[in-house]
Amino acid sequence: MTIELNKIYCMDALELLKQMPDQSVDLICTSPPYNTGNKSLGYHPNSKTGDKFYDEYDDNIDEHTYYKFLFDIIKESIRVSRYTFWNMQMLSNNKDTIIRLLHDFKDNLKDVFIWEKQAVSQIIKGRMAKGYEFVFVFAKDCSMTFEYRNFPKNEYVPNIQTWFKKDAIPEHHATFPINLPRYFIQNFSKEGDLILDYFVGSGTTIIASKQLNRNYIGCDISQKYVDICLKRLAQKTMFDLMQPFVEKQEGGAIPPTDKSVGIRPTIL
Ligand SMILES: C[S@@+](CC[C@H](N)C(=O)[O-])C[C@H]1O[C@@H](n2cnc3c(N)ncnc32)[C@H](O)[C@@H]1O
Numbered sequence: 001m002t003i004e005l006n007k008i009y010c011m012d013a014l015e016l017l018k019q020m021p022d023q024s025v026d027l028i029c030t031s032p033p034y035n036t037g038n039k040s041l042g043y044h045p046n047s048k049t050g051d052k053f054y055d056e057y058d059d060n061i062d063e064h065t066y067y068k069f070l071f072d073i074i075k076e077s078i079r080v081s082r083y084t085f086w087n088m089q090m091l092s093n094n095k096d097t098i099i100r101l102l103h104d105f106k107d108n109l110k111d112v113f114i115w116e117k118q119a120v121s122q123i124i125k126g127r128m129a130k131g132y133e134f135v136f137v138f139a140k141d142c143s144m145t146f147e148y149r150n151f152p153k154n155e156y157v158p159n160i161q162t163w164f165k166k167d168a169i170p171e172h173h174a175t176f177p178i179n180l181p182r183y184f185i186q187n188f189s190k191e192g193d194l195i196l197d198y199f200v201g202s203g204t205t206i207i208a209s210k211q212l213n214r215n216y217i218g219c220d221i222s223q224k225y226v227d228i229c230l231k232r233l234a235q236k237t238m239f240d241l242m243q244p245f246v247e248k249q250e251g252g253a254i255p256p257t258d259k260s261v262g263i264r265p266t267i268l
Pocket of ligand 1: 176201202222
């Protein structure tokens with residue numbers, strides 16, 4: 001099977017990765033299933049997913065199988081791409097796996113980014129409400145300096161941002177806000193580069209790639225989600241209509257000044 005640019009496939013992530021040559025992708029931005037145990041995460045008043053967390057995939061697998069699933073995919077991601085931005089939230093069903101993975105890939109961990117959520121979800125009696133998620137950055141090396149980058153002129157790219165998920169997709173429980181992939185694509189790739197998301201879900205990374213004039217490849221195990229992604233791709237978004245205006249505005253991040261110390265600027 002030939003993998004083509006700007007296509008979304010219904011297939012297994014590892015199978016797709018195995019077909020890709022070494023260092024053929026500029027940037028991966030993705031979020032795996034969290035092994036939620038099929039419990040609902042977050043508050044989705046208009047959810048159309050029913051009781052099941054995902055369409056095809058059972059998000060409730062044993063620890064060893066889950067660890068091996070993610071290990072193989074991260075290993076392949078480091079082989080095929082320059083940078084992998086890997087979004088995960090630590091839950092009781094996956095924290096052991098996260099800690100093991102960080103140890104296994106310590107020589108490939110360039111940075112850890114925090115996505116601070118404006119809406120704090122998953123209120124469980126006796127537990128702290130979860131207000132953030134991680135984005136681990138994997139690459140061939142663990143230097144915290146990014147040689148290949150598209151940073152703003154002031155070089156100020158904070159590793160924490162606050163984003164609110166405005167663009168909820170009723171058919172998919174576990175989407176990230178479009179500002180998340182947009183931030184990494186904007187700062188760590190250039191126009192015409194290739195962006196990959198093999199857990200494409202509703203296609204958030206793919207939409208951001210298209211908006212920022214990058215090439216993309218996506219895949220998901222569920223045809224239903226592939227179809228949602230294709231439908232979103234076909235729609236003209238407000239961002240597309242405002243593109244000339246947005247480009248003028250995006251000079252990059254605002255560096256801290258004496259007056260703004262303590263205030264984190266949000267880019268995009
Ligand atoms: C956390 S969601 C990704 C959501 C996406 N970031 C978005 O914003 O819509 C994880 C996705 O991985 C998919 N998935 C699970 N196992 C997979 C596999 N082996 N290969 C490809 N996709 C898989 C699920 O169907 C689900 O859509």
